[in-house]
Amino acid sequence: MYVILVIAIFILLCINIFEHRKVINQSKELDYISEKIESILQGNGKEFIMVSSESESVKKNAVSVNHLLERYYQNQIEYQKSHKIMSEVLTNVSHDLRTPLTVLKGYTEILQIKSKDTISNEEATNLIHKLDAKTQEIVRMINQFFSMAKLESGDMILNIQRMDVGRICRDIILEYYDLLEKQNFHVEIRIPDYPIWADVDQEALERILKNLIDNAMKYGVEGSFLGIIVQEINGEIVIKIEDHGAGIEAKEKEEIFNRTFTLNSSKERKYLGSGLGLAICRNLIKQMDGTIHVSSVPEKQTIFSVHLKG
Secondary structure (H helix, E strand, C coil), X not given: CHHHHHHXXXXXXXXXXXXXXXXXXXXXXXXXXXXXXXXXXXXXXXXXXXXXXXXXXXXXXXXHHHHHHHHHHHHXXXXXXXXXXXXXXXXXXXXXXXXXXXXXXXXXXXXXHHHHXXXXXXHHHHHHHHHHHHHHHHHHHHHHHHHHHHHHHCCCCCCCEEEEHHHHXXXXXXXXXXXXXXXXXXXXXXXXXXXXXXXXXXXXXXXXXXXXXXXXXXXXXXXXXEEEEEEEECCEXXXXXXXCCCCXXXXXXXXXXXXXXXXXXXXXXXXXXXXXXHHHHHHHHHHCCCEEEEEEECCCEEEEEEEEEC
């Protein structure tokens, strides 16, 4: 009986020592995890927690911490990417604003000089028109910049409603009628007579159409052609804006929707000065659960297609 008691006490002591060592090891591993996290937060490289503990709770904690670290590193990458893109956007906007501002300054200096001498009403009117055009250009760029900022921050909430897309397209093209006629554009419109329903924000869709038509007129002026087509294809509403201008090279088709994209060569056609217009279009279309695509044969035909859910 005495021997059994001694053996039992010995076993209990062994268990106690074993458990005590387990607690000490767990404490050391937790201290290691804590120190590792502190080191990582101080920016000492991209690291993860490595433990060889037999404790399931320590292992689970290590796995959870590693998941958090993975998200932390991913957020760092996204932040750096966003920071770089925003810097490029600011650089592009600053560059594009500088040109019309320089022109404005030149016009005002001419007016100041001419005002001291005799200036005809026709000459003054012409200068004022030029000043107004450049001012509108600057306002447009600034509005684009702030629109992009609102879209990126999620502050621009669309009012999606069931609307007749065909009617909206007709109303927009009518706004351009005089300008298209003045610039001798051949216009081809193919919109069904019956309503074409889609879930859209009217203001957003009008903005998208105006941007695409403006681009078609600006960069397709050599072809003097503008086409607008509305179709129902496989349950989707497809709006196509076509021009016959300089076109877009294959390698640039996806890049033109990036908010920082610009072409540097004077022989190439820029689809955006600040790289914001088409980026805003794509963002607005995405918020309406749609997509935008471009197909182009340089010097022959370029088509922007907006796909919306019918």
